[in-house]
Amino acid sequence: MGDRAILRFAHESEEELARILDFYGIRWEYEPRSFPLDWDEQGRVVESFSPDFYLPDFDLYIELTTLKQSLVTRKNRKLRRLRDLYPNVRVKMFYGRDFRNLLVKYDLHPSAAP
Amino acid sequence: MATPEISQVLLTEEQIRVRVRDLAAEIDRDYAGRALLMVTVLKGALYFLADLTRAMEIPLAIDFMAISSYRGGKGPSGAVRLIKDLDEDLTGRHVLLVEDIIDTGLTASYILRALQARDPADLAICTLLDKTARRIAHTLPIRYRGFEVPDLFLVGYGLDYRQFHRNLPYVGVIGDDFLRREPASS
Numbered sequence: 205m206g207d208r209a210i211l212r213f214a215h216e217s218e219e220e221l222a223r224i225l226d227f228y229g230i231r232w233e234y235e236p237r238s239f240p241l242d243w244d245e246q247g248r249v250v251e252s253f254s255p256d257f258y259l260p261d262f263d264l265y266i267e268l269t270t271l272k273q274s275l276v277t278r279k280n281r282k283l284r285r286l287r288d289l290y291p292n293v294r295v296k297m298f299y300g301r302d303f304r305n306l307l308v309k310y311d312l313h314p315s316a317a318p
Numbered sequence: 319m320a321t322p323e324i325s326q327v328l329l330t331e332e333q334i335r336v337r338v339r340d341l342a343a344e345i346d347r348d349y350a351g352r353a354l355l356m357v358t359v360l361k362g363a364l365y366f367l368a369d370l371t372r373a374m375e376i377p378l379a380i381d382f383m384a385i386s387s388y389r390g391g392k393g394p395s396g397a398v399r400l401i402k403d404l405d406e407d408l409t410g411r412h413v414l415l416v417e418d419i420i421d422t423g424l425t426a427s428y429i430l431r432a433l434q435a436r437d438p439a440d441l442a443i444c445t446l447l448d449k450t451a452r453r454i455a456h457t458l459p460i461r462y463r464g465f466e467v468p469d470l471f472l473v474g475y476g477l478d479y480r481q482f483h484r485n486l487p488y489v490g491v492i493g494d495d496f497l498r499r500e501p502a503s504s
Contacts, residue, residue: 208419225396227388228424229431230454294456301349301494305471306422308479308497310388 217254217268217303219299224310225259233258237265238294253282253293265295268303276300319479324473325493329465334446334475334489337464338366341444342373344462345414349376355411355438357404359429361386361484362418365476366446366464370416374482381406386431398428408436416478419447421465423455430458447489471497 211234213219219260225232235254242251255265267283268274276299283297298306359365360382379425383498384402413433422424425445433441444462451469461503467489473479483490 221331224388224424227396228428230424230427259454262454264454264456266454288470291414296452298452302469303471305450308471309421 205318214256217267220307221257221266221268221298221303224306230262235262239286239290241282242287253286254303263294265293266298267295268298269300287307321490323488323492323496324413324483324486324490324497325478326491327488328470328472328491329489331473331487333488334464335369338369338446339373341462341464342370342492344374345370345444346374348461348504349378349412349414352376352412355406355408355413355415356416357406357433358382359425360402360477363416363477365447365484367416370444378419381408383429385425389450398425400432401487408433408438409438410437412440413438413442414461415443417443417445419449420453420458420460420471421449422452423458425454438457443490446475447477452504 211222213222213234222234234257236255236258238252240249241254242249244250247292255267257266258264259266262318267279269279279297283295288294320337331338345408355377356367356371358364358380361384371378381404382402383400383404386399386401388398409430415426415429415433417426420443426445430441430443442459442461445460446464447467448460448463449467449469449472470493471492472489473483473492474489476484477489478484
């Protein structure tokens with residue numbers, strides 16, 4: 205499991221998910237890998253995607269998305285590109301509503317939703 | 319509907335009754351000649367287990383367990399733990415874990431690990447509802463599923479919202495508008 209004492213999460217929702225995974229004994233790594241998605245003519249990476257979590261027990265990456273539609277659209281495009289380039293990589297996108305409902309299920313305040 | 323927060327009925331009492339009967343027949347066939355132990359986790363699958371087992375004909379035993387719930391910053395931190403253990407010994411038994419719903423699969427994954435450690439002959443899952451949209455634990459041995467359901471907040475037939483609505487005879491949807499308005503309890 206990641207060491208939250210030395211981690212700085214980008215958003216409160218990521219820390220909450222880390223706590224949920226810890227609770228259920230699921231090992232996780234925070235942003236362990238960046239996947240190049242696009243390169244310029246010199247072969248330099250100009251766009252990449254770093255999913256928020258990797259769960260080695262399930263060989264699964266998780267990305268939490270915001271409730272803002274413009275950002276969701278951009279991430280969806282990145283996710284499609286990632287799936288095209290890395291078909292063997294398993295990624296799960298948690299949309300804002302998904303995560304909010306998950307928090308409601310645990311009777312937690314939805315303000316932690318991304 | 320008597321409860322205004324429920325925006326629609328997803329599964330009627332009749333749909334559930336028919337599907338549960340079909341599942342019971344399927345399990346009867348598959349486990350014929352084997353002593354089956356059906357295990358469930360309190361409290362959500364209570365109604366499903368009761369209806370499912372009463373529709374079955376093979377000899378079977380039932381047992382219950384309960385686990386602590388995740389409470390975020392509000393409760394004691396730490397790990398999930400058993401707060402009621404099984405009474406039955408699982409060694410060499412054919413065990414079917416009966417769930418009301420598999421969502422992220424994190425709870426089922428924990429329970430399976432706990433059950434597997436007790437050396438059952440066979441371990442599988444029967445879930446009434448399978449919500450795959452948020453599935454994290456995607457390797458669960460789900461052998462029987464009643465309905466695949468969309469990513470909605472569901473209540474009734476054992477499922478709750480803050481411990482209420484479990485006793486509804488149907489599966490209903492708590493509306494998004496209501497969830498957005500409702501403050502969390504403290």
